[in-house]
Amino acid sequence: MTRQQVLDLYFLDARCKLIEVAAFLDRLDRAEGEADFRLPAFRDALRVLSSDRPDRALQALMAFSDPTTEPVPKAPGKGAVGAWQETQP
Amino acid sequence: MRYIEPHAHMVSRTTDDYRAMVAAGCEAVCEPAFWAGFDRGSAAAFHDYFRQLTEYEPRRAAQFGLKHFCWLCLNPKEAEDVKLAEEVLALIPQFLDRPTVLGIGEIGLNKNSRNELRVLEMHVDLAARHDQLILVHTPHLEDKRKGTRLTLDVLKADSRIRPERVIIDHVEEHTVRMVLDRGHWAGMTLYPVSKCTPARAIDILDVYGSERLWLNSACDWGESVPLVVVHTALEMRRRGWSQEAIERVIYDNPREFLSQSPKFCLREERKDTTEVRRLKCGPGPGF
Numbered sequence: 001m002t003r004q005q006v007l008d009l010y011f012l013d014a015r016c017k018l019i020e021v022a023a024f025l026d027r028l029d030r031a032e033g034e035a036d037f038r039l040p041a042f043r044d045a046l047r048v049l050s051s052d053r054p055d056r057a058l059q060a061l062m063a064f065s066d067p068t069t070e071p072v073p074k075a076p077g078k079g080a081v082g083a084w085q086e087t088q089p
Numbered sequence: 090m091r092y093i094e095p096h097a098h099m100v101s102r103t104t105d106d107y108r109a110m111v112a113a114g115c116e117a118v119c120e121p122a123f124w125a126g127f128d129r130g131s132a133a134a135f136h137d138y139f140r141q142l143t144e145y146e147p148r149r150a151a152q153f154g155l156k157h158f159c160w161l162c163l164n165p166k167e168a169e170d171v172k173l174a175e176e177v178l179a180l181i182p183q184f185l186d187r188p189t190v191l192g193i194g195e196i197g198l199n200k201n202s203r204n205e206l207r208v209l210e211m212h213v214d215l216a217a218r219h220d221q222l223i224l225v226h227t228p229h230l231e232d233k234r235k236g237t238r239l240t241l242d243v244l245k246a247d248s249r250i251r252p253e254r255v256i257i258d259h260v261e262e263h264t265v266r267m268v269l270d271r272g273h274w275a276g277m278t279l280y281p282v283s284k285c286t287p288a289r290a291i292d293i294l295d296v297y298g299s300e301r302l303w304l305n306s307a308c309d310w311g312e313s314v315p316l317v318v319v320h321t322a323l324e325m326r327r328r329g330w331s332q333e334a335i336e337r338v339i340y341d342n343p344r345e346f347l348s349q350s351p352k353f354c355l356r357e358e359r360k361d362t363t364e365v366r367r368l369k370c371g372p373g374p375g376f
């Protein structure tokens with residue numbers, strides 16, 4: 001596809017998602033109380049977006065990923081929350 | 090357009106979904122064993138589930154002219170209990186000869202724990218001893234990359250495992266390369282909120298090529314879209330993919346991998362208006 005075709009196909013959708021992210025950050029700012037480990041991970045991923053590397057999707061996923069390599073002693077429940085917390089409970 | 094849905098949890102779906110999939114061109118659906126959304130209380134509950142997958146669900150699909158195949162295992166979300174896993178794994182061999190069982194899956198890791206890893210090794214051993222194909226689930230979200238690496242190491246450590254007989258499912262941009270580099274097949278799951286979107290899955294195909302990759306919906310009891318494989322094919326068409334290139338991803342590729350099991354068979358395409366060709370099973374000559 002040409003850049004023009006990519007813009008024709010995806011610009012409005014990406015614009016919509018971008019503004020959703022902006023509104024989410026505004027909403028967080030207006031809210032009270034402390035944020036947790038998920039917000040710094042989100043901000044790390046945002047920094048990737050404004051870089052000019054060719055693998056931004058991969059790097060954004062890495063910003064949320066557990067970087068350790070050893071299995072954990074016991075599964076802390078079943079679910080995943082979307083971002084890695086260094087001191088898992 | 091014709092396609093194969095290689096990963097769907099139809100026990101959680103309605104007959105309306107079966108009808109819609111067939112109307113959209115689905116020729117076969119494959120159902121890995123998975124978590125019920127709650128922990129099953131005993132090995133006997135898994136026995137009943139395996140009967141549902143091997144006896145009841147193929148009949149339900151057949152009502153709509155759809156071939157239904159399955160994979161058996163204890164899923165990673167219940168793998169923290171090693172004793173239960175041992176009991177369930179002991180049940181599986183009695184089902185392996187059933188005509189629609191393709192292999193062991195979806196096995197793998199969930200939270201990347203030691204017990205999950207132990208149960209994964211037990212499943213890999215079971216598959217190797219019975220010469221079964223393997224379908225691997227990779228963990229969600231923050232656990233995916235680490236879990237994929239650990240899983241690949243387990244597979245590599247077992248010299249009986251031939252990489253081309255293993256599909257690693259739910260790959261994303263940060264895991265697809267390592268899976269393909271090890272010689273395995275990779276599945277991209279089109280699932281709302283987590284995993285891949287159609288646009289990103291097509292991006293991955295653009296970057297890595299179409300070899301040893303397939304698409305699936307993994308539709309289940311969660312928010313999921315049973316027709317998303319064909320929705321993605323429509324998006325491929327909008328992005329200029331030829332019909333032949335689309336069909337390779339949504340039909341030829343899953344057929345090639347799954348045909349490594351002699352039990353996988355598809356109804357051959359209607360060649361003209363008067364004759365429906367006989368069923369053809371297994372890889373066969375010329376495939």
Ligand SMILES: [Zn+2]
Pocket residue numbers: 096098121123195226307
């Ligand atoms: Zn699944």
